[in-house]
Amino acid sequence: MARTVHAQPKFHIATPEQIKGGHVTDAYFVRSKQILDRKKIDKNVKLEITLKKRFPEGWEWGIFAGLDEALELLKDFPLDVWALPEGAYFKVNEPVMLVAGNYREFSVYETALLGFLCQASGVATKAARCKTAAQGRPVWAFGARRMHPAIAPMIDRAAYIGGCDGVSCIAGAELLGEEPVGTIPHALIIVLEESATATGFFDQIIDKKVQRVALIDTFGDEKFEALENAELLGENIYAVRLDTPSSRRGDMLEIAREVRWELDIRGYENVKIFISGGLDEDVIPQLNEVADEYGVGTAISNARVCDFSMDIVEIENDGTWELIAKRGKPSGAKQLYVCDDCGYRQVVYWQKPLAQCPKCLGRWEPRLIKYLERGKLLKPLPTPSEIRDYVLRQLPDKL
Ligand SMILES: [Zn+2]
Numbered sequence: 001m002a003r004t005v006h007a008q009p010k011f012h013i014a015t016p017e018q019i020k021g022g023h024v025t026d027a028y029f030v031r032s033k034q035i036l037d038r039k040k041i042d043k044n045v046k047l048e049i050t051l052k053k054r055f056p057e058g059w060e061w062g063i064f065a066g067l068d069e070a071l072e073l074l075k076d077f078p079l080d081v082w083a084l085p086e087g088a089y090f091k092v093n094e095p096v097m098l099v100a101g102n103y104r105e106f107s108v109y110e111t112a113l114l115g116f117l118c119q120a121s122g123v124a125t126k127a128a129r130c131k132t133a134a135q136g137r138p139v140w141a142f143g144a145r146r147m148h149p150a151i152a153p154m155i156d157r158a159a160y161i162g163g164c165d166g167v168s169c170i171a172g173a174e175l176l177g178e179e180p181v182g183t184i185p186h187a188l189i190i191v192l193e194e195s196a197t198a199t200g201f202f203d204q205i206i207d208k209k210v211q212r213v214a215l216i217d218t219f220g221d222e223k224f225e226a227l228e229n230a231e232l233l234g235e236n237i238y239a240v241r242l243d244t245p246s247s248r249r250g251d252m253l254e255i256a257r258e259v260r261w262e263l264d265i266r267g268y269e270n271v272k273i274f275i276s277g278g279l280d281e282d283v284i285p286q287l288n289e290v291a292d293e294y295g296v297g298t299a300i301s302n303a304r305v306c307d308f309s310m311d312i313v314e315i316e317n318d319g320t321w322e323l324i325a326k327r328g329k330p331s332g333a334k335q336l337y338v339c340d341d342c343g344y345r346q347v348v349y350w351q352k353p354l355a356q357c358p359k360c361l362g363r364w365e366p367r368l369i370k371y372l373e374r375g376k377l378l379k380p381l382p383t384p385s386e387i388r389d390y391v392l393r394q395l396p397d398k399l
Contacts, residue, residue, distance in 0.1 A: 013150040020073065022108035024115070029107045036104040043104070044316035046333045049097040049117065049308050051090070056122070056304035063128045063391055064088045064096050065158045066120030068381055070113055071371055074099070079106060081372035084336065087124070087161055087387040088367065089394040094347055095334045096308065098368060103312070110310050118305040119151075120158040124391070126281075126303035127162030130296050132395050133281040138293045140181050142276060143301025144169035159300050161387040163395065168295075176384045183210070183241070189218040199229050203236055211238040213274055216259070217245075226259045230268045239272035239293065246278060256290040281399060336367040 014024045036042075055062055067086035074081055079101035090096055096117070099106065130139050141159035144152040144167070156172025166181045167173050173180035183206075189198040199214045214229035214237060216222050226240045240263075242256060249255070256273055263271050275287055276295030284294060311329045314321045325331035333350040339357035348354050357364050370378055382390070 011150060013148070019112050022112075025108040025111045029110060033104060033107055036107075041104065042102055044101060045103045045312045046314040046321070047099045047103075047106075047110075047310050048095050048313045048333060049099075049114070049310045050095050051092050051306055052309050052329075053307065054092060055125075055306065059125060059129070060091070061125075061396075062090050062121055062306050063124040063162050064090050064117075064121055065124035065161055066116040066118075067097075067371075069116040069120070069154070070097070071377065071381070073109060073112055073116065074375070075372055075377055076375045077105065077109075078102065078374050079372060080370065080374065082368040082370050084367055085369060085387075085390065086382070087391040087394075089391075090336075091345065094336050094345070095368060098333050098350075099310075100333075114308055114310060118308050120154065121306040121308070122303040123155055123158035123300060124162030125306060126300045127159040127164045127296075128391060128395055129281040129399060130279070130284060130294070130300060131163030131392070132397075132399050133284040133288075134294055135285075135288055135398070137288065137291065138165040139163065139284075140165055140293065140295045141167040141172075141297075141300055142182075142295040143297035143299075144172060146298045146301045155301050157384055161384050161391060162300075163388065163391055164296075164300070178385075183213045184215065186215060186218050186243070189215065195219060195225050196228055196232050199232060203233055212236045213239045213241050215243060216240045217242055217248075222255050222259050223262050226271075227262055227266065230263060230266070230271055237268075237271055239274040241274040241276060241295075243275075243277045243295075253287055253290065256287065260290050337364050338367055339364045 018024055051062065064084045065086055067083055071081065079099055081097065081099050083097040084090060127141065141156055141164040144156060147155050152169050153172045153175040156167040156169050157175055160167055160176050166178055167176065168180055168182045170180050184198055184202050189195050192198045195218050203212055212233055214233065216225035216229060222242055222244065229240060230237050240259065244252065244255060256275060260273060272292035273290055274293045274295065275291045279294055279296045280299035311325060313325050313331050313333055315324045323331040334347050335350050335353065336345065336347055337354055338345045339360060339362050341362035342357060342360040344357050344359040346354065353366065356362060372378065
């Protein structure tokens, strides 16, 4: 039972009011606003967000996430915003968002806006990579404990829309409208001093809709604990979970193979093998031969960020939009086109749209959609589950 807290706790977090009030910003944006305010300079600009250099860790694509919070930040301000739908697959140099409005009013929000998009897209992309590596097997997000609890729901949401099948943290699951997943920790087995006792109590007390997954590596060997738990729970057992510490692992695949063999020859072919602990998209393919489901923690919740940057690409002078950009950045607002038929992708100047795919001559649609007009949301946003389905439809067959 959670303890009731009466006074406002002093955690080191920004409040929603501070974020919406533009206080989570870099000082240089405040200084530029002071200068524009004093000189009474109002310039409408178009700012474009792209991943300019490269993805982290050699990734070749990303999953765009964090749009819902970005729109929450930007709505009610006199801005027009176009963006890729949340969950869109994207590549380097492809525009993911375009913001048009008065720079003096907008500048202090760049820090928070990029923060929402960079981290959520990093987590969603890592989740998508793990899900792709698992080749259809369920991947559960277990990483809440690795990150500051204030952002656990956001991380769980990004992990889920990126392709994870569910999350372990209650607050994250509530945000998603999904049931949290999880069974019992090693700690309960230690308190009860025996694996079988803990599993038995779990089966006796916990709601029947929670799948019976037995943790089999607390005191004894995985093979013997797997059999003990399977015999104890009989038909109720859904899976055995191997979370073997790295110091004892040796060859995880061999351990899992041995558990599978011993279960199978005793008639427990239906008992699934669930593996967690230190997994990522490089390790998962090595275990696919025998693993049925995965729990992934640190690799997803502590994913490297997608390093988006935001640049002015057009400026309004005397009612006319003029092309402008800093060195190294192509000027002009850009639209992304992707062909549904042949998969061809092209970034084009917004004012020169391409009616059809130049490769297969198929019809294609611009991918950046208008979400905000003068700060007003133009359409309802999809649910996390709908975004996740969209992500899964776009994922490649393998990494
Ligand atoms: Zn095409």
